Amino acid sequence: MRTYDIILKKRGGQPLSDEEIGWFVEGYTNGSIPDYQASALLMAIWFRGMDEHETALLTDRMAHSGDMVDLSAIPGVKVDKHSTGGVGDKTTLIVGPIVAACGVPVAKMSGRGLGHTGGTIDKLESIPGLCTSVSRERFFEIVRETGLAVIGQTGNIAPADKKLYALRDVTATVDNLSLIASSIMSKKLAAGSDAILLDVKTGSGAFMKTLDDSIALAKAMVSIGERNGRRTAALITDMDIPLGHAIGNSLEVIEAVETLRGRGPADLTEVCLQLASNMLFLAGKGEIAACRAAAEAALAGGEAFQKLCAMAAAQGGDISVLESTEKFAKSPAVHAVQAPRGGRITRMQTEQIGEVSVVLGAGRENKDDLIDPRAGLILYKKTGDAVAPGETLAVLHTARPEALPRAERLLLGAVEIADAPPAPHRLIYARVTRDGVELL
Ligand code: URA
Numbered sequence: 383m384r385t386y387d388i389i390l391k392k393r394g395g396q397p398l399s400d401e402e403i404g405w406f407v408e409g410y411t412n413g414s415i416p417d418y419q420a421s422a423l424l425m426a427i428w429f430r431g432m433d434e435h436e437t438a439l440l441t442d443r444m445a446h447s448g449d450m451v452d453l454s455a456i457p458g459v460k461v462d463k464h465s466t467g468g469v470g471d472k473t474t475l476i477v478g479p480i481v482a483a484c485g486v487p488v489a490k491m492s493g494r495g496l497g498h499t500g501g502t503i504d505k506l507e508s509i510p511g512l513c514t515s516v517s518r519e520r521f522f523e524i525v526r527e528t529g530l531a532v533i534g535q536t537g538n539i540a541p542a543d544k545k546l547y548a549l550r551d552v553t554a555t556v557d558n559l560s561l562i563a564s565s566i567m568s569k570k571l572a573a574g575s576d577a578i579l580l581d582v583k584t585g586s587g588a589f590m591k592t593l594d595d596s597i598a599l600a601k602a603m604v605s606i607g608e609r610n611g612r613r614t615a616a617l618i619t620d621m622d623i624p625l626g627h628a629i630g631n632s633l634e635v636i637e638a639v640e641t642l643r644g645r646g647p648a649d650l651t652e653v654c655l656q657l658a659s660n661m662l663f664l665a666g667k668g669e670i671a672a673c674r675a676a677a678e679a680a681l682a683g684g685e686a687f688q689k690l691c692a693m694a695a696a697q698g699g700d701i702s703v704l705e706s707t708e709k710f711a712k713s714p715a716v717h718a719v720q721a722p723r724g725g726r727i728t729r730m731q732t733e734q735i736g737e738v739s740v741v742l743g744a745g746r747e748n749k750d751d752l753i754d755p756r757a758g759l760i761l762y763k764k765t766g767d768a769v770a771p772g773e774t775l776a777v778l779h780t781a782r783p784e785a786l787p788r789a790e791r792l793l794l795g796a797v798e799i800a801d802a803p804p805a806p807h808r809l810i811y812a813r814v815t816r817d818g819v820e821l822l
Contacts, residue, residue, distance in 0.1 A: 383401070383402065383405050385406065385409070385415050385419045385423070386419070388402050388405075388406055388423060389419065389422045389423045389426055392423060392426040392427055392430055393426040393429075393430070394430075395430045397432070397433055397435070397436055398432075398436055400439050403436060403439045403440050403443055404439075404443050406420075406423065407440070407443040407444055407447060407542045408443070408447070410542065410545060410546065411447045411541055411542040411545060417549060420546070420549055421549060421553045421555075424546070424549065424550060424553060424555040424561070425553065425555055427555070427558060427560065427561060428554075428555045428558045428561070431558070431559070431560060432560035434602070434605065436560070437559075437560040437563055437564055437602060437606070438605075438606055438609055440560065440564040441563070441564040441567045441568050441571065441606050442568075442571075442610075443542070444540050444542040444543045444546070444564055444565070444568035445540055445567075445568040445569075445571040445572045446572075447540060447541050447542035447543075447568075448538040448539055448540055448541045448542075448572060449536070449538045449539060449572065450571075450572050450574065451518075451539070451572060451573055451574035452574060453489055453522075453574040453575060453576075455522055455526075456487055456489060456522055456525050456526055457487075457526075458485075458486065458487045458665075459486065459487075459576045459577060459664075459665040459666055460486075460487050460488070460489050460525075460574070460575040460576050460577070461481065461486055461487075461488060461575055461576065461577040461578070461579065461661045461662075461664055461665045462488070462489075462490055462570060462573060462575035462577070462578045462579070463477060463478075463488075463490070463578070463579045463580075463581065463657060463661055464566055464569075464570055464578065464579075464580050464581065465580075465581040465583065466562070466566065466580070466581065466582050466583050466588060466589055466590070466599070467499035467583060467588070467589060468499055468500075468583045468587050468588060468621040468624075468625060468732075469498060469499065469500070469587040469621065469624040469625070469629055469732050469733070469735055469736040469739075470500070470624035470625040470626045470627070470628060470629045470634065470650075470761075471499070471500065471581075471583070471621075471625050472500075472502075472505060472625075472626065472628070472634040472635070472637060472638045472650070473581065473625070473650070473653060473654050473657055474490065474492060474502045474532065475502065475505060475506070475634070475635065475638035475690065476638050476641050476642055476646075476650070476654040476658075476686070477654050477657045477658045477661065478490060478530050478532060478689075478690075478693075479530060479642060479680075479686040479687065479688075479689035479690040479693070480642075480654065480655075480658040480677050480680050480681055480686040480689075481530075481658050481661045481662060481665075481677075482528070482529035482530035482686075482689045482693075483529075483680035483685035483686045483688070483689045484658075484662055484667065484673075484676045484677065484680050485529070485667075486529075486661065486662060486665040486667065487525050487526075487529050487530070488525070488529065488530045488531075488532075489521065489522070489525045489531055489573075489574070489575065490530075490531070490532045490533070490573075491532075491533055491534065491535045491536070491539060491569070491573045492506075492514075492532055492533075492534065492535075493534075493535060494534070494746075495744075495745045495746060495753070497551075497736075497740075497745075498587070498733045498734075498736030498737050498739075498740060498745070499587075499736060500629070500630075500631070500634065500736075500739070500744070500745065502532060503532075503533075503534045504631050504745075504753055504755075505631045505632075505634050505635055505638075506532060506635075506694075506697075506699075507631070507755065508631040508632035508635055508710070508755030508756075509632075509635060509694055509699040509700065509701075509703060509704065510699065510700040510703060511698045511699050511700045512694055512697050512698055512699030512700075513697050513698045513699075514532070514533050514534045514697070515533065515534050515536075516531075516533055516697065518536070521533055524693065524696040524697065527696060528689065528692040528693050528696050529689060529692075530689055530690075530692070530693045531693060531696070531697065532693065532697075533697075535569065535573075539569060539572045539573060540568040540569045540572045542568070543564075543565050543568050543569060546561075546565070547565055550565075556589065557589055557590075559595070559598055559599050559602060560602070562589060562590075562599060563599060563602040563603045563606060564606075566580070566603060567603050567606040567607060570607070570612075571606075571607075571610050571612070575612070576612060576613065576665075577612060577613040577614070577661070577664035577665055578607050578612050578613070578614045578615075578664075579614075579615055579616070579617070579657060579660050579661045579664055580600060580603050580604070580607075580614065580615070580616035580617070581616070581617055581619055581657055582596050582597075582599055582600040582603075582616050582617070582618050582619070582814075583596070583619055583620075583621035584596035584618055584619070584620065584621060584622070584811060585620055585621040585622025585623070585732065586621070586622050586729075586730070586731050586732045586733055587621040587622065587623075587624065587732025587733050587735070587736060588621035588732075593618065593811055593812075596618050596811075597618060597812060597814065597819055600616035600618060600812075600814040600819075601814055601819070603616060604616055604814050604815065604816060605816075608816045613664045614664075614815075614816070615660055615663075615664055615813065615814065615815045616813070616814040616815075617656060617657060617660060617810055617812070617813055617814075618810070618811040618812040618813075618814070619653055619656075619657075619809065619810050619811070620807060620808060620809050620810070620811070621732060622730070622732060622765070622807060623649075623730055623732060623764050623765045623807060624730065624732055624735055624736075624761060624764070625649060625650055625653060626641075626646065626647045626649065626650035627647055627760050627761045627762070627764075628758065628759075628760055628761075629735065629736070629738075629739045629744070629758050629759050629760075629761070630739050630742070630744035630756075630757050630758010630759060630779065631744055631753065631755045631756075631757075631758065632710045632711070632755045632756055632758075633756075633758045633759075633760060633779065634758070635704075635707075635710070636707040636710060637650070638690075639687070639690070639704055639707055640707075641654065642681065642686050642687040642690060643684070643687055644681060644682060649809055651681075652809055652810075653809055653810065655674060655677050655678060655681070656674075656809075656810055658673075658677040658680075659673040659674040659677050660673070660813070662676060662677060687704075690704065691704055691705070710756070711755070711756050712756060712779070713754075713756040713757055713779035713780050713781055714780075714781050714783075715778075715779070715780050715781065715782075715783040715786065716777060716778070716779055717777070717778045717780075717786050717790070718774045718776075718777050718778075719774070719775050719776045719777070719778060719790050719793050719794065720772045720773065720774060720775065721763070721769040721770065721771060721772060721773045721774075721775050721799060722771070722794065722799070723771050723799055724768075724769060724770045724771045724773075724799070725768070725769065725799040725800050725801050726766065726767070726768050726769070726799065726800065726801070726802070726803050726804060727763055727764065727765050727766065727767050727769060727797060727798065727799055727804065728765065728798050728799070728800045728802065728803075728804040729765060729797075729798040729804065730764065730765050730796055730797055730798070731795070731796040731797075732796075734792055734793075734795065734796035735759075735761075735793065735796050737792055738759060738778070738789050738792045738793045738796070739757070739758045739759060741785050741788055741789045741792065742754075742757045742758060742759065742778055742779065742780040742782065742785060742789050743757035743780055743781060743782055743785070744757040744758040754780070754781055754782075756779060756781065757779055757780050757781065757782075758779055759776050759777065759778045759779065759789075759793070760776060760777045760779075761775070761776045762774050762775060762776055762777070763775050763776070763797075765804055765807060766803070766804050766807070769799060775793070775794075775797060776793060778790070778793075808822070810822050
C-alpha cells in the first residue's frame with residue numbers, strides 16, 4: 383500500500399477502504415507516514431468528505447491507537463460529557479458535581495484550552511495545588527471515594543488523534559464534520575464511560591457556526607457512540623453569546639462556585655441543569671423530568687458544591703479558595719471597557735471575545751505558552767442588554783498592561799450596539815438521540 387495512492391483516491395472523491403484507513407492511522411501514529419503526506423490526505427478529506435462508514439472506521443482506528451481505559455472497577459453506570467468547545471464554558475465544573483451528587487459516578491478526562499476556547503484542565507489548575515495528572519489507580523480510587531474525578535488526558539489516550547489534531551490545527555483542516563466527529567469520539571470511546579452526553583455548541587463562538595452543521599455533527603457523533611455500544615445523546619446549545627459572564631480560568635472557577643451555590647447567571651445555570659438532567663437520564667436514573675428534579679435538588683441542597691470540594695481536595699487542591707473565593711489570586715491590572723454609545727447589544731462576535739481572553743493571558747497563542755490563571759474578563763453586558771453611553775461593558779483582568787489597548791480594541795470590535803432590539807436567542811436548540819432530532 384502507498385500513501386500516495388490513498389491521497390489520490392480521496393482527492394478523486396472515492397471512499398477509502400477499511401484497510402487503507404487503518405494503514406494510514408497506524409503509519410501516521412508510528413511516524414512512518416510523514417506530516418506532508420498526512421496533511422495532503424487531511425486536505426483531500428476536507429474537500430471530499432468521508433461517508434458514515436469511513437468516519438466510524440477512522441474513529442475506531444484512532445481510539446485503538448492507544449489505551450482503551452476499562453472503568454469496570456468503578457461500580458455503577460459511568461457517564462461522560464464532552465463540549466465541542468466554547469467561550470466561558472465552565473459547565474463541567476458544575477455538571478460533574480451535580481451528577482455525582484445524584485449518585486452517578488463521573489470519571490472524566492478533559493482537555494486544555496485550544497485557540498479561542500477554554501479548557502477544563504486549565505480552569506481546574508487555577509485552584510492552588512490541584513493536580514490533574516494522577517495515576518490510573520489513583521483516578522479510580524478518587525472516583526470510588528468521591529464519585530467524581532476530572533484529570534487530563536494521559537499520553538496514551540488516542541495518540542493518533544493527538545498527532546492528527548496538532549497537524550489539523552496548522553493546516554486549516556479542523557472544521558470538517560468527519561474529522562471533528564472522529565477526533566472527539568475516538569477520545570470518548572477510549573476513555574471508557576458507558577454513556578456519553580455531547581454538548582454541541584452552535585454560533586459565532588463555536589467550531590460549527592450554523593444550526594444545520596451542528597445538528598449534522600451531533601448526529602454523526604451519536605451514531606458513532608451507539609454503534610460502539612455506548613448510550614449517547616447530544617444537546618445543541620448556544621455559543622453565539624458567551625456562557626455566563628466570566629471568561630478566564632480562576633474567574634470561571636469563581637463563577638462555577640457561585641452557580642453551585644445557587645447564585646450563578648441564569649443562562650449558565652439553565653444549560654448546566656439541562657446537561658445534568660440528560661446525563662442522569664443516560665445513566666438510567668429515570669425520565670428527564672425526574673432527572674431534572676434530582677439535579678435541581680442537588681444544586682439547591684448544596685450537595686453538588688460539596689462534591690466539587692471533595693473532588694478538589696482528593697486531587698490535592700486548596701479548597702479554602704472554593705469556600706471563600708476572594709482568596710483567589712488577583713490580576714495586578716484591571717481595566718473597565720466602556721460603551722462608546724447607547725442602545726441595545728444586538729450581536730457579539732463570541733470567537734473574538736475568546737481571543738480577548740487569550741490576549742490578556744488566559745489562553746495560549748502557541749501550544750507551549752504558559753497561561754496566567756488570574757487573567758480574563760468579566761462581561762457586564764451581553765446580547766439583548768440595554769447600555770447607556772459610557773456604561774461598563776466589561777472589566778479586563780491581566781498581568782500584561784501593555785496588552786490592554788489591543789484587548790480593548792478587540793472587545794469593542796466584537797460587540798455591536800444598535801437601536802433595534804436583537805433577534806431572540808435560544809439557549810438550547812435541539813436534542814439528538816438514536817431516535818432522531820427533537821427541536822426544543
Ligand atoms: N475538539 C476535539 O477534540 N477535536 C476536534 O476536532 C474539535 C474539537
